[in-house]
Amino acid sequence: MSAPKTGRLRDFYIKEALTYMEQNFQNDISVEDIAATCGLNRSYFGKIFKEALGKTPQEFLLNYRMIKAAELLKLTGLTIGDISNAVGYANQLHFSRAFKNMYGMAPREWRNQNRVMIQT
CATH class of the missing domain: 1.10.10.60 (Homeodomain-like)
Known part of the structure; x- marks a missing residue:
């Protein structure tokens, strides 16, 4: 039962990150900035981002x-x-x-x- 909830939470974080990047790509933003927007540490954020999209946040x-x-x-x-x-x-x-x-x-x-x- 926790897997779907975890998946939805991950999707929420990814959506938040994508929105942040789309709104701030023209600024000097870092993966740390994006992770902080989601309330996550850089390492965990990078892991779930790559799992979800097949690219690192930097590549995206x-x-x-x-x-x-x-x-x-x-x-x-x-x-x-x-x-x-x-x-x-x-x-x-x-x-x-x-x-x-x-x-x-x-x-x-x-x-x-x-x-x-x-x-x-």
Whole structure:
């Protein structure tokens, strides 16, 4: 009888964590910050997060930031530096490296291949 309750509690924590990340990804947040939002220690939080989603919290946050960056590259005329800041990177070089690791090309190159032309 405790297993379903435990599963629901875990799902609650994961939902809280995802909401926090979605609302704060542009800030300098850590796994400790996310775990604290759920009232959990970092180690336990990391364990249940990976069990539930198959990714560590760090991997999920990085992936989420890169998806948001790709959206901004595709749909806006913001500079790479502005996009870097908008998705939580204080250092544009670190952002560009992370983006290239995920998409296989630099942000500018990705933008040139994927840009949506906006009619005015």
